[in-house]
Each structure stands twice: as structure tokens, then as C-alpha cells.
Amino acid sequence: MPFCQKCGAELQENAKFCPECGQPTGTAPVPSVSAETTTTQRKPILGLIGIVLILIGIGVAFANATIGILVLLVGVIILIFALFTGNVKVFG
Numbered sequence: 001m002p003f004c005q006k007c008g009a010e011l012q013e014n015a016k017f018c019p020e021c022g023q024p025t026g027t028a029p030v031p032s033v034s035a036e037t038t039t040t041q042r043k044p045i046l047g048l049i050g051i052v053l054i055l056i057g058i059g060v061a062f063a064n065a066t067i068g069i070l071v072l073l074v075g076v077i078i079l080i081f082a083l084f085t086g087n088v089k090v091f092g
């Protein structure tokens with residue numbers, strides 16, 4: 001007869017959880033701390049998009065100055081936004 005690994009209560013053979021404390025029985029996998037995902041990847045990607053847009057804007061500016069400057073400005077805004085959110089995350 002199995003016993004609970006947490007509280008030592010006697011368990012049913014087919015029980016999946018301890019009736020006393022709710023601990024999963026047998027070789028149930030311990031929930032691992034894998035919540036630390038890609039929170040820091042967001043800023044470099046945003047900055048990369050901004051840099052790419054700036055480069056595209058410079059390239060387009062040779063053909064059409066107005067559109068090129070507009071794309072370049074959007075890229076600069078995204079880059080500033082990426083840097084700004086990066087600074088905010090230091091406090092959060």
C-alpha cells in the first residue's frame with residue numbers, strides 16, 4: 001500500500017492525489033519553475049525593428065524622400081520606444 005510522500009497518509013492503489021493533503025502520488029513530476037521565459041528578448045527585437053526601419057527609410061529616401069523620411073521617423077520612434085520600455089523595466 002503506497003503512502004503519501006508529503007504527509008505520510010495511506011493512499012489507495014489507484015489514487016492520483018493524496019486525500020489528506022492533495023499531493024500527487026507516485027512518480028508525479030514536481031512542477032518545475034520554468035516560468036522565466038523571454039521577457040528580456042522583447043527590447044532587443046523592438047530595437048532591431050527600429051534599426052531595420054531606419055535603414056529601409058534611408059534606402060527608400062533615395063527613390064522617394066517623403067516616404068523614406070516617414071519610414072525613418074517611424075523607425076526612430078520604435079527605437080526610442082524600445083529604449084524607453086527597457087528603462088522602465090529596470091524599475092518594474
Ligand SMILES: [Zn+2]
Nearest residue numbers: 004007018021
Ligand atoms: Zn498527503
